[in-house]
Amino acid sequence: MNSPNPSSMAPFLRTLEARSNLSAEERQAILNLPFVPAQARPNHDFVKQGQVLTHSCFVLDGVVGSFKQDRDGNRQIVSVFINGDMVDLHSAVLIEAPSALQALTSTTILQVPHSALLQLARDYPNIGEAFWRHCVVDAGILMEWVINVGRRNARKRMAHFFCELATRSAGGKPNDGMVIPYPITQFQLSDILSLTAVHVNRMMQALRQARLLESVERSKHRVLDWTGLACAGEFDPSYLHLTDKPVAQFA
Amino acid sequence: MNSPNPSSMAPFLRTLEARSNLSAEERQAILNLPFVPAQARPNHDFVKQGQVLTHSCFVLDGVVGSFKQDRDGNRQIVSVFINGDMVDLHSAVLIEAPSALQALTSTTILQVPHSALLQLARDYPNIGEAFWRHCVVDAGILMEWVINVGRRNARKRMAHFFCELATRSAGGKPNDGMVIPYPITQFQLSDILSLTAVHVNRMMQALRQARLLESVERSKHRVLDWTGLACAGEFDPSYLHLTDKPVAQFA
């Protein structure tokens, strides 16, 4: 355990602290979480839907998609996770995986045992609350996904997704010219956006023509005009809870 | 406080116990939660999106929809709640409402102060875990909603929704002939399913013609053929976590 290096949990701590107040002792307890590193191959489930889990997965480097499939095997990505995200913290309290997990590119994950997470939540109720809050924020992102897929047309939907991804990779506000540091193919985009790869391609061209986005080498993407993109995607980042720290009523 | 009667929290306890194991003392603590009853008028927000909240809302009787709107004011219902559901338990840890709440029909809600919920979670870590798990199940329902809206056509989508609603109202497995005890208009259905009211009407006719569903008085609906409906909607109820009790690894 703990081989990459002892502070590999630092990005997780950072994510938690964006939304919750933690004491020095609590911070240390998070950093001391045990883990087992693992490499996830792209296009290959490392968690299967319905599987019973004993650990949660933390993304140290790369991109992970959460896949659900309908009866015909049509796959739909319901959320994506990047560096610093705890993919399935929820599995600590509901051990049956509601969706499959798959890396979209070669990804390093750290497996954190449920027992350690739950022990921490019991020893430090404030950490328990922070974990709970973490899951609640994830649910808020899902809500945004519902309205994205349900109400926005292909162009807005795609713009919105890139806004979210850019904002999350930048840990706040993205800059014009930034490159989203994860390769995502148009085929993967079609799974994310509930569109066909053909239509993704056409909308991509539309965003390029509007000088909002640019494709760069290896299926990566550059934000050319952040304000324009946010406008095209009707993007309001507040649901990500990355910047402000909402304080609970109870002290 | 506590006026309807002291055990009004019993349905909430039932919901929690379907998914978590609680001790006698913990059960009693849930039942003793303080609350303020309130009546919610249909088609009128009782919580606005972005509002800062001091209490969570429990549905004692009726239906509540969670609405999100895009910039143009297009509304989309992202989840519905019925008797026994704690609509926004999540607001206890994230006090800014991610969506508006509105009754779809005349509804009785009980407002439970966040302070009481958080105090309970701290005094009884096991209750904290149960609350956390409750929110995680809600998020799982949202995931199903994403694939429903994203991947299923109008007919399947509608069948799936009625399956979910029937299952939840029946607290498990619905029966042929059961009437879903909440009036829902086709206009409301269009907000739920991301369709137009016109198309909802046409799909409704298709389900009626297939002898799967029947409309009864006052916008209510009767399930004629449960197996057929579940098949038409590709419905698998496991994500609702109503029957089995998944036990966490940690004792």
Added chain:
DNA sequence: CGATTGTTTGACGGGTCTCAAACTAAGTGG
């Protein structure tokens, strides 16, 4: 250099939306 993966293009079809209006049921006031 061939093999594989990802991107682009075109033609066509269909599911769903839009707009508009008629019809029905339920509730209200005179």
Added chain:
DNA sequence: CCACTTAGTTTGAGACCCGTCAAACAATCG
């Protein structure tokens, strides 16, 4: 009890967004 109003349901015609199928093109890698 009836006339009126309002909310909800139903129907039709036309347009458009996006899906399907098929094939060519480009880039990456061994």
